[in-house]
Amino acid sequence: MCGIIAGVSSTPIAPYLLEGLERLEYRGYDSVGIAVAGGSHLVMRLRSTKRVKDLGRRVRDLDVPRLGTIGIGHTRWATHGEVSTRNAHPHNDCTGRLAIVHNGVIENAAELRELLVGLGHGFGSDVDSEVVAHLVEEARAGSSLLDAVREATDALVGSWALAVFDGTTDELVVASHQSPLVVAHSVHGHFAASDIGAIAPWVEDFQVLEDGDVVEINASPRWHRREGLPPEPELRARPPMHVQPSLVVHADYMSKEIEEQPEVAARIMTELGPRVADGELWRSLGLPDFARVTFLGCGTSLNAGRALGQLLTRNSGVPHQCIVASEVATASVEDKTLVMALSQSGETADVLRALSSNLLGSAPVLAVTNVGHSALGRRADAVVECSAGPEIGVAATKTYMAQLLTGTCIILSALVARGTLDPVRAAQLVGDLQRAPDLLAQAIGASRRAVPAIAEATSEAPGFLFLGRGAGWRFAEEGALKLTELTYRWAVSYPAGELKHGPLALVERGTPVVVVDDQARRLAVDISEVAARGGRVVRIGGPGSTIPALGNREATVLGIPWCGPFESVVAMQVLARELALTLGCDVDKPRNLAKSVTVH
Ligand code: M6R
8 A cells, every 4th residue: 555755865866766665566556656856956756657667767767867865755555536647646735846745544635625725725636645735835934844744734634644845945854643654864865664664775773753743854853743752762673674575486476375374384383383382472472461352453364363263262261352443443342351453564554543542441462463563563562473474465365374373372372371271282282283384285285276177167156155164154254355355256254054044045056155164063054055056065175075175184183173174264265366367367466455554
């Protein structure tokens, strides 16, 4: 989703902006732009609805050395206004000397626009963000840019990470409120970005803006903060840099990331496994004891939370609830609740907003994320990283598996530490979990063999049902989400016992019904009810099923009752990808979706 980079350097800033924007590409975007100080002190703006590389070509066609050493850049994921060049950031004020980029949502944009139009301002786009450029313009007379941005942000309702520069004075100011922004200084220059990853190669450490901060970016930055905060936030060490993985033998990132799941599982069990059965993993987090757990997340991360909640309560009796982060307003959190916030990116606005609301009370927050230095990691009281490695495909695959295994290790360890799980039993369960890489590898092989024919046979189907019972239902939910986001076909999941209470009405001859068949009690009856109506049953189960991804589960105590048939998810990932490819969809970048959902 939207990303920001801004900087001042002693050499032309455009190459830095373009490289930073390329590093933000993985988040997903539909237009891109930069504004730099031109040779004659004008703001030069270049915008495109194509890729960053296209913008780069256009910049190189200009005379780069003549471009200025100060500028801002942005990747946009449309929220207000269609995808078009005129709606791409940066936006200008009426004079053309100010340029701004913005992440977040200005909730009172319509009122502000009306007010500004009444004052004579002309707008060049449909986006909410443009009001900021005109508000700063209004406040600019006689004021420094820092003061003008302060005054402008006082009028805003909503969330913002902003970078504003004045091409006539070379002032660059950034501001943040409920949208992440960091600043960093080095021999290369002075930078700001919505994600430290964008500027990581040029800096050693960085500072994070708090809500309400407004900062002038230059050699001697001025930092304006809310009352009560120290004059400047602490310096944080730059996180290790990930090199964009190459595809090597894979056709797409999703294929690569599905294939990596056994390796990810092995890594997690090597890192966390030895600290589970003695409770050390939990104790090292320094969190208080809990009586119940609230799992918080969105999309696939929420599905991982739902599976974890089910295994927690079924196996230990510790109650749980799952909160859809965007629905936190309906949540009620009791005493002695632990909040486990799950997010692969750690930047999901709905999750961050839920945590900053008062609705979760003072419950301690444990972040389970693939990006420990993310905004979620910084907000949480403790963090456990999922160690899945960079995930490029928009559809979460290996990060889901990593959340599941990491969360299971944390839960087991916590139960030992609080005396509700015998360490010997915990050690047996960890022993079983060590089999996860093999189970996943077996599931990948079986799915790759069986799925292409199923994808071919179901390619005309307008929609899919996903069923399971108990833990299997939780995995079926993730299967349905994967299929929806990749194939643009509807897919709904139900506990199989609900069939007769409504969804059976959808089943007609040929309707594909995917069943996570872990031999749960009464599942065979559900399957025969579908088959009796001509539904095409796709059974993900043991030997002899349509996709024999579950292998022979009798040899392990892991599958039932602890984690459930988690490797069934692999089969559904492969099915979603295969069908999407059959339908000609882009499996790494499904339409309308972004990797990092930074607006709410
Ligand atoms: O980064 P997060 O895990 O917080 O993202 C949450 C969802 O946006 C994400 O899981 C989304 O549903 C995925 N694209 C699903 O594959």
